[in-house]
Amino acid sequence: MDREKVRAHLYVDGAHRFESKLPAMFPVEGGAIEVAMSAYGIRRCHYVTRAGAEHQLTPDPKSAEGRRARLDGEHPALSRSIGVFSVLTLLVGVGLNLLQIAEPLSRIPPIAERAGIFESPIHLPLWLNIALGLAAVLASVERSLRLRYNPLLDRAGN
Incomplete structure:
Protein backbone atom coordinates (compact mmCIF):
# COMPACT_ATOMS: atom_id res chain seq x y z
CA MET A 1 0.00 0.00 0.00
CA THR A 58 -19.57 2.61 12.69
CA PRO A 59 -18.08 1.55 9.35
CA ASP A 60 -19.95 1.91 6.07
CA PRO A 61 -21.95 -1.33 5.58
CA LYS A 62 -20.56 -1.66 2.03
CA SER A 63 -16.92 -1.52 3.17
CA ALA A 64 -14.86 -4.56 4.17
CA GLU A 65 -14.98 -3.30 7.76
CA GLY A 66 -18.77 -2.99 7.52
CA ARG A 67 -19.12 -6.54 6.20
CA ARG A 68 -16.92 -7.80 9.06
CA ALA A 69 -19.10 -5.88 11.55
CA ARG A 70 -22.21 -7.45 10.01
CA LEU A 71 -20.69 -10.93 10.44
CA ASP A 72 -20.06 -10.03 14.09
CA GLY A 73 -23.67 -8.94 14.54
CA GLU A 74 -25.28 -11.83 12.68
CA HIS A 75 -22.94 -14.65 13.80
CA PRO A 76 -21.26 -13.58 17.06
CA ALA A 77 -19.92 -17.05 17.96
CA LEU A 78 -18.28 -17.46 14.55
CA SER A 79 -16.92 -13.92 14.77
CA ARG A 80 -15.43 -14.57 18.21
CA SER A 81 -13.89 -17.83 16.98
CA ILE A 82 -12.29 -16.06 14.02
CA GLY A 83 -11.01 -13.32 16.35
CA VAL A 84 -9.51 -15.82 18.82
CA PHE A 85 -7.92 -17.75 15.94
CA SER A 86 -6.42 -14.49 14.62
CA VAL A 87 -4.83 -13.59 17.94
CA LEU A 88 -3.51 -17.14 18.46
CA THR A 89 -2.09 -17.17 14.94
CA LEU A 90 -0.25 -13.91 15.58
CA LEU A 91 1.09 -15.06 18.95
CA VAL A 92 2.24 -18.46 17.66
CA GLY A 93 3.81 -16.90 14.57
CA VAL A 94 5.67 -14.28 16.56
CA GLY A 95 6.80 -16.83 19.17
CA LEU A 96 8.11 -19.34 16.64
CA ASN A 97 9.85 -16.67 14.60
CA LEU A 98 11.52 -15.18 17.67
CA LEU A 99 12.88 -18.59 18.64
CA GLN A 100 14.27 -19.14 15.15
CA ILE A 101 15.71 -15.64 14.80
CA ALA A 102 17.38 -15.76 18.21
CA GLU A 103 19.78 -18.54 17.17
CA PRO A 104 21.53 -16.78 14.25
CA LEU A 105 21.54 -13.50 16.17
CA SER A 106 23.21 -15.20 19.13
CA ARG A 107 26.04 -16.33 16.81
CA ILE A 108 27.12 -12.73 16.12
CA PRO A 109 30.54 -12.58 17.84
CA PRO A 110 29.90 -9.67 20.26
CA ILE A 111 26.55 -11.19 21.32
CA ALA A 112 27.99 -14.72 21.57
CA GLU A 113 30.82 -13.45 23.79
CA ARG A 114 28.44 -11.70 26.19
CA ALA A 115 25.40 -14.00 26.25
CA GLY A 116 26.52 -17.27 24.68
CA ILE A 117 25.01 -19.08 21.73
CA PHE A 118 21.32 -19.94 21.84
CA GLU A 119 20.27 -23.25 20.27
CA SER A 120 16.68 -23.00 19.05
CA PRO A 121 14.62 -26.08 19.87
CA ILE A 122 12.56 -25.39 16.73
CA HIS A 123 13.75 -25.56 13.13
CA LEU A 124 10.80 -25.25 10.75
CA PRO A 125 11.01 -25.89 7.01
CA LEU A 126 10.91 -22.87 4.72
CA TRP A 127 7.40 -23.68 3.44
CA LEU A 128 6.04 -23.70 7.00
CA ASN A 129 7.73 -20.38 7.83
CA ILE A 130 6.18 -18.88 4.70
CA ALA A 131 2.77 -20.33 5.62
CA LEU A 132 3.07 -18.86 9.14
CA GLY A 133 3.96 -15.48 7.64
CA LEU A 134 0.95 -15.55 5.33
CA ALA A 135 -1.31 -16.64 8.20
CA ALA A 136 0.01 -13.73 10.29
CA VAL A 137 -0.76 -11.30 7.46
CA LEU A 138 -4.31 -12.68 7.14
CA ALA A 139 -4.77 -12.51 10.92
CA SER A 140 -3.59 -8.88 10.90
CA VAL A 141 -6.02 -8.06 8.09
CA GLU A 142 -8.85 -9.68 10.06
CA ARG A 143 -7.97 -7.64 13.16
CA SER A 144 -7.84 -4.52 11.03
CA LEU A 145 -11.28 -5.23 9.58
CA ARG A 146 -12.63 -5.51 13.12
CA LEU A 147 -11.01 -2.15 13.88
CA ARG A 148 -8.92 -3.81 16.58
CA TYR A 149 -5.38 -2.59 16.98
CA ASN A 150 -2.84 -3.65 19.56
CA PRO A 151 0.70 -2.31 19.20
CA LEU A 152 2.22 -5.57 20.45
CA LEU A 153 0.28 -7.75 17.98
CA ASP A 154 -0.23 -5.47 15.01
CA ARG A 155 2.98 -3.45 14.79
CA ALA A 156 4.38 -5.18 11.65
CA GLY A 157 4.63 -2.76 8.77
CA ASN A 158 3.73 0.33 10.79
Whole structure:
Protein backbone atom coordinates (compact mmCIF):
# COMPACT_ATOMS: atom_id res chain seq x y z
CA MET A 1 0.00 0.00 0.00
CA ASP A 2 1.40 3.38 -0.98
CA ARG A 3 0.56 5.44 2.09
CA GLU A 4 1.20 8.67 0.21
CA LYS A 5 -1.74 7.95 -2.09
CA VAL A 6 -4.19 6.72 0.57
CA ARG A 7 -6.43 9.54 1.71
CA ALA A 8 -9.35 9.87 4.10
CA HIS A 9 -12.60 11.30 2.80
CA LEU A 10 -15.36 12.70 4.99
CA TYR A 11 -18.93 12.52 3.74
CA VAL A 12 -21.79 14.30 5.49
CA ASP A 13 -25.30 13.20 4.51
CA GLY A 14 -23.85 11.63 1.35
CA ALA A 15 -21.98 14.76 0.27
CA HIS A 16 -18.19 14.86 0.10
CA ARG A 17 -16.98 17.52 2.56
CA PHE A 18 -13.28 16.99 3.27
CA GLU A 19 -10.27 15.03 2.06
CA SER A 20 -6.94 14.63 3.85
CA LYS A 21 -3.76 12.58 3.80
CA LEU A 22 -3.44 10.10 6.67
CA PRO A 23 -3.41 10.30 9.58
CA ALA A 24 -6.34 12.71 9.34
CA MET A 25 -8.33 14.86 11.72
CA PHE A 26 -11.56 16.40 10.48
CA PRO A 27 -13.15 19.15 12.58
CA VAL A 28 -16.85 18.48 13.11
CA GLU A 29 -19.52 19.86 15.40
CA GLY A 30 -18.55 19.18 19.01
CA GLY A 31 -15.11 17.74 18.29
CA ALA A 32 -13.18 15.97 15.55
CA ILE A 33 -13.04 12.74 13.61
CA GLU A 34 -9.63 11.06 13.73
CA VAL A 35 -8.58 8.49 11.12
CA ALA A 36 -5.34 6.49 10.96
CA MET A 37 -4.23 3.49 8.92
CA SER A 38 -2.04 0.51 9.70
CA ALA A 39 -0.25 -1.54 7.08
CA TYR A 40 -3.35 -3.76 6.84
CA GLY A 41 -6.26 -1.32 6.98
CA ILE A 42 -7.96 1.16 9.27
CA ARG A 43 -6.20 1.44 12.62
CA ARG A 44 -8.40 4.14 14.08
CA CYS A 45 -11.63 5.90 13.13
CA HIS A 46 -13.03 7.75 16.14
CA TYR A 47 -15.14 10.76 16.96
CA VAL A 48 -13.36 12.66 19.74
CA THR A 49 -15.40 15.26 21.63
CA ARG A 50 -13.90 18.54 22.79
CA ALA A 51 -14.00 17.09 26.32
CA GLY A 52 -11.80 14.20 25.13
CA ALA A 53 -14.39 11.39 25.09
CA GLU A 54 -13.76 8.93 22.24
CA HIS A 55 -16.39 7.02 20.29
CA GLN A 56 -15.50 4.48 17.61
CA LEU A 57 -17.42 5.21 14.43
CA THR A 58 -19.57 2.61 12.69
CA PRO A 59 -18.08 1.55 9.35
CA ASP A 60 -19.95 1.91 6.07
CA PRO A 61 -21.95 -1.33 5.58
CA LYS A 62 -20.56 -1.66 2.03
CA SER A 63 -16.92 -1.52 3.17
CA ALA A 64 -14.86 -4.56 4.17
CA GLU A 65 -14.98 -3.30 7.76
CA GLY A 66 -18.77 -2.99 7.52
CA ARG A 67 -19.12 -6.54 6.20
CA ARG A 68 -16.92 -7.80 9.06
CA ALA A 69 -19.10 -5.88 11.55
CA ARG A 70 -22.21 -7.45 10.01
CA LEU A 71 -20.69 -10.93 10.44
CA ASP A 72 -20.06 -10.03 14.09
CA GLY A 73 -23.67 -8.94 14.54
CA GLU A 74 -25.28 -11.83 12.68
CA HIS A 75 -22.94 -14.65 13.80
CA PRO A 76 -21.26 -13.58 17.06
CA ALA A 77 -19.92 -17.05 17.96
CA LEU A 78 -18.28 -17.46 14.55
CA SER A 79 -16.92 -13.92 14.77
CA ARG A 80 -15.43 -14.57 18.21
CA SER A 81 -13.89 -17.83 16.98
CA ILE A 82 -12.29 -16.06 14.02
CA GLY A 83 -11.01 -13.32 16.35
CA VAL A 84 -9.51 -15.82 18.82
CA PHE A 85 -7.92 -17.75 15.94
CA SER A 86 -6.42 -14.49 14.62
CA VAL A 87 -4.83 -13.59 17.94
CA LEU A 88 -3.51 -17.14 18.46
CA THR A 89 -2.09 -17.17 14.94
CA LEU A 90 -0.25 -13.91 15.58
CA LEU A 91 1.09 -15.06 18.95
CA VAL A 92 2.24 -18.46 17.66
CA GLY A 93 3.81 -16.90 14.57
CA VAL A 94 5.67 -14.28 16.56
CA GLY A 95 6.80 -16.83 19.17
CA LEU A 96 8.11 -19.34 16.64
CA ASN A 97 9.85 -16.67 14.60
CA LEU A 98 11.52 -15.18 17.67
CA LEU A 99 12.88 -18.59 18.64
CA GLN A 100 14.27 -19.14 15.15
CA ILE A 101 15.71 -15.64 14.80
CA ALA A 102 17.38 -15.76 18.21
CA GLU A 103 19.78 -18.54 17.17
CA PRO A 104 21.53 -16.78 14.25
CA LEU A 105 21.54 -13.50 16.17
CA SER A 106 23.21 -15.20 19.13
CA ARG A 107 26.04 -16.33 16.81
CA ILE A 108 27.12 -12.73 16.12
CA PRO A 109 30.54 -12.58 17.84
CA PRO A 110 29.90 -9.67 20.26
CA ILE A 111 26.55 -11.19 21.32
CA ALA A 112 27.99 -14.72 21.57
CA GLU A 113 30.82 -13.45 23.79
CA ARG A 114 28.44 -11.70 26.19
CA ALA A 115 25.40 -14.00 26.25
CA GLY A 116 26.52 -17.27 24.68
CA ILE A 117 25.01 -19.08 21.73
CA PHE A 118 21.32 -19.94 21.84
CA GLU A 119 20.27 -23.25 20.27
CA SER A 120 16.68 -23.00 19.05
CA PRO A 121 14.62 -26.08 19.87
CA ILE A 122 12.56 -25.39 16.73
CA HIS A 123 13.75 -25.56 13.13
CA LEU A 124 10.80 -25.25 10.75
CA PRO A 125 11.01 -25.89 7.01
CA LEU A 126 10.91 -22.87 4.72
CA TRP A 127 7.40 -23.68 3.44
CA LEU A 128 6.04 -23.70 7.00
CA ASN A 129 7.73 -20.38 7.83
CA ILE A 130 6.18 -18.88 4.70
CA ALA A 131 2.77 -20.33 5.62
CA LEU A 132 3.07 -18.86 9.14
CA GLY A 133 3.96 -15.48 7.64
CA LEU A 134 0.95 -15.55 5.33
CA ALA A 135 -1.31 -16.64 8.20
CA ALA A 136 0.01 -13.73 10.29
CA VAL A 137 -0.76 -11.30 7.46
CA LEU A 138 -4.31 -12.68 7.14
CA ALA A 139 -4.77 -12.51 10.92
CA SER A 140 -3.59 -8.88 10.90
CA VAL A 141 -6.02 -8.06 8.09
CA GLU A 142 -8.85 -9.68 10.06
CA ARG A 143 -7.97 -7.64 13.16
CA SER A 144 -7.84 -4.52 11.03
CA LEU A 145 -11.28 -5.23 9.58
CA ARG A 146 -12.63 -5.51 13.12
CA LEU A 147 -11.01 -2.15 13.88
CA ARG A 148 -8.92 -3.81 16.58
CA TYR A 149 -5.38 -2.59 16.98
CA ASN A 150 -2.84 -3.65 19.56
CA PRO A 151 0.70 -2.31 19.20
CA LEU A 152 2.22 -5.57 20.45
CA LEU A 153 0.28 -7.75 17.98
CA ASP A 154 -0.23 -5.47 15.01
CA ARG A 155 2.98 -3.45 14.79
CA ALA A 156 4.38 -5.18 11.65
CA GLY A 157 4.63 -2.76 8.77
CA ASN A 158 3.73 0.33 10.79
